[in-house]
Amino acid sequence: MSAKNAKTVLPAVAMTAVSMVLTLAVVVMWLGAAVPWPVALVVGLGIDGGWLATLAYERRLAAQGDHSRIVTGIGWSFGLVAASVLVAHALTAEASAAWLAVAWLPIAAKALWLVHGLWERTALTPVALDAIRGIGQEARDEAAVARARLRADATTEETRLTAVTAAGARVARVQARTAKTLSRAWSTLETARQGEETGRALTSVTTPVTPGVTPRWELPVWGPTQPVPALTLEAGPALTDEALDVLVDEIRTSEIPALSYREMAARFRAAGHSASEVRLRAAWKRVA
Template sequence: MPDLKQLRTVGPAIAMTAVSMVLTVVVVVMWLGESMHWGVALVVGLGLDGGWLATLAYERRLAAQGDHNNVVTGVGWGFGLVATGVLVAHALGEASPGAWLAVAWLPLAAKGLWLVHGLWERTALTPRALDSIRTIQQEARDEAAVARARLRAEAGTEETRLTAVTEAGARVARVQAKTAGDLAGAWSVLEAARQGDGTARALTCVTERVTPASQPKWALPVWESLTALEAAPVLSDDDLDRIVAELLDSTTPPMSYRDLAAAFRKAGHAAGETRLRSAWRRVTTAAEAGA
């Protein structure tokens, strides 16, 4: 038994077919009743409708089996055209053909509705399949919504992280700038104290003279440029000892460590203060041991 959805397509086709058959029989009886007995005209009309109905039934049987026959379909359209031709011919013979011409298209329309119903049957799905399709579509929509939410959350998290990193970097830069300024100021104070006239006298008060001409003197550590150290090639300990030995041998008497450090950097070499002082100690110790 056809369900409600199937009746929506097959119902109009059945109704229009029934109306077309009744009109065909009536027109044949009215048309041929004047020249022959009305019973014979009725048989002719019923024969035309019966052939059309039989062809339609056979075509529906093939459709139910999933088959199709072009000959049967052509015969069915032929019966529809004959019925339409009968109605049109009868309408043209009447004094007022408008009413009959208005219903002359019903046989072809009924055939067209059967064609639409056949297309619906070939593409119809079971309720279970439709539920499966709806479930798949809903799952796809859910996954898309979750993916969009995840992307928005990740974008918000990344934005927050970048903001925090930027603010932290700005704070570090401010602290470094302030520290560099304070260190530069302290370095200036130390240099001014070193170069002051009262520094030697103050040191003389707390230390004894080694020789009559000696003056106590204290040296500042060298504040090296980090950029220069990074750009210069790294010297090995042997190379460093060799350069220090050459600088010490270039003057008589050998220069002090501070003068050596200044000459070392003036020559374009770069090394950390700790490594340079260690090399100076190794070379001077070796020289004293050799002497």
Template sequence: MTAVSMVLTLAVVVMWLGGSMPVLVALVVGLGIDGGWLATLAYERRLAAQGDHSAPVTAVGWFFGLIATAVLIAHAAGEQSPGAWLAVAWLPLAAKALWLVHGLWERTALTGAALHSIQGIQQEARDDAAVARARLRAEAATEETRLTAVTQAGARVARVQAKTAQTLSRAWSTLETTRAGKDTGRALTCVTSRVTPDVTPTWELPVWGPVEPVPVPALEPGPALTDAELDRLVDDIRTSETPALSYRDMAIRFRSAGHSASEVRLRAAWKRVA
């Protein structure tokens, strides 16, 4: 587009100024416009390659582009059919704008190695996401299977318990009906009276249902024995038989009688009374 714009500018300058001045002069003017534009463009590209930028150089480049566009528009205004020349009058500015876009692209351009690394990272991220989705689906399916199995097992247990309770209820009802019969007690008494004479048994079924627990009072330890009391008890147990009991037999009878004392105190009392 830059080359086309330079050719069009040179041709228009030669045709426009060729009638009022020598053709060589008009050619020099056209080459001056194109040369200035090309020089500023080359310098701007050199600065961009070095990572630098110059606002004056950019402004001069745009200035030459505007001159070329103005020449094309002025030439089109003097023609009988200006449409064709106006259609190409925007090419210098468009070429300059495309060079600007190309500079922006170069600032963000990456090498092949960097692009390959980016593609590898993106592919790795996609692989990890796919593996994570597959793992979640598998865990969800496993959990669903486990819950289904647990639910079915619980349902089977509930059905067995209900069936067992129903069977026990029917059996209990049969036993209760039999016990409450008119001839049941007389028949049972007739059978047991030969084994336990003068004893009338009572035929009661155990309780079917919840039973309230009977509280059992805790045993409270008795008061501690004094040394004198301990010596007296040891002496009484020791001399309760002839010959006198040994320490082992005395200790067994002492504790069997419900008395309590530590082994140290009991052996000390034994030594005192023996």
């Protein structure tokens, strides 16, 4: 008998033994006044023997993994008879309270045997218990690893979000400073453009360099820009050297005195003719 098995079977055995002794004593005392004591002893031993026999048969069936409702019912009947004998004696005896206090022992003994039978049907071997403990420990280990992984992922994500947020804040601050600087610069340009003396001052600076030319000074304006369409130039047919010489001579001698090379070249190009600078200068040398 194992130690764990003894925890349930020993109380049942002790309760059964006390119940049998009390039942035998009560039967002998109760029936001893009416019948000879050997007869009373036989009656008491019969009740206890029948109870013990049915209990032994129940235990045998339980060891085989079987169960019989008839045997169980007979066992409970003997237990009820024993309890009834004790209750009847308690009601007729002088110290009825004391006898009533122990009248429940047969029923309690049967209940303890029932608990022991349930424990045996649900008991597991040490190998199975070790396997269950191993499975439980493995499940706890996996849960702990999963929690640690989740905490690590959460920490990593928090660190990444913190870094991204800090970088975004730095970019926003740089953009704000840049916008502020550009705003001040455009404000300065706008003030210069709106000034009455700005164009006059710039013209006075450029007049000695470009005499007879009055430039138009316009500073950049803060605002949306319009795309400028690309210029499309249609190149005419290339001039031969003879045709080029004729044009150069006509333009040079169109006025008196004859035009200089620079004035001739400007009028040549203003008229829409096309020629490289090398050919144009060679034609000038030929006709002049």
